Amino acid sequence: MSKNFEISTLLDYYGMILTDKQREAVEFYYNDDLSLGEIAENLNISRQGVRDSIKRSEAILYEAEEKLGLMKLGKVLNESLDVIKKNIDVIDELNIKRYRSNDINESIKVILAELEKLRDI
Amino acid sequence: MSKNFEISTLLDYYGMILTDKQREAVEFYYNDDLSLGEIAENLNISRQGVRDSIKRSEAILYEAEEKLGLMKLGKVLNESLDVIKKNIDVIDELNIKRYRSNDINESIKVILAELEKLRDI
Helix, strand or coil: CCHHHHHHHHHHHHHHHCCHHHHHHHHHHHHCCCCHHHHHHHHCCCHHHHHHHHHHHHHHHHHHHHHHCHHHHHHHHHHHHHHHHHHHHHHHHHHHHHHCCHHHHHHHHHHHHHHHHHHCC | CCHHHHHHHHHHHHHHHCCHHHHHHHHHHHHCCCCHHHHHHHHCCCHHHHHHHHHHHHHHHHHHHHHHCHHHHHHHHHHHHHHHHHHHHHHHHHHHHHHCCHHHHHHHHHHHHHHHHHHCC
């Protein structure tokens, strides 16, 4: 994972624990690709202030991940959801081609809806 | 959810963000049901120190949940896993009784293993 992408992902998980100013600076820098000078102007603080804020924020995000491990957990969850989805698709295809059970079809639909829901949490 | 159980659950999710002393005090109090006096003796601090530490820790745990919502997320995840499990059981039973497909059986086994894994994350 590139560092930029990693920070963006950590922001998704832990953005709420930063102050508004910190979060804005990191979002401008990593998500919107603004320069330190541009961010300084937007936030009305010095370039060095922006640099310090981003460094501090990165440390907070990495510390949160070290303690809570949400990014790692999200990866495990998504991998599991992939495996479940793949196997539901196998059952679905077999059912469509061979068994044509409405009950199986209904259960598959419910499961697929739950998998979609879990993708977004 | 009783407050005691809620704090214990929050500890499972966020215990790592407390200091060792804070975590010990809260665990003694909420998980082991020790009195403030007993905890004070164990940790070699004053009764008032224990009380302050527990109060401070509770505030940190509730603030973490407000910002990150892991306890709520865990509840949503577990409810979804229940629904998926129930529907996999329906498919499994239909398959055992009527269709007897080894391929469906294999896919069900893989899915059940993943569901078990997700129960523990």
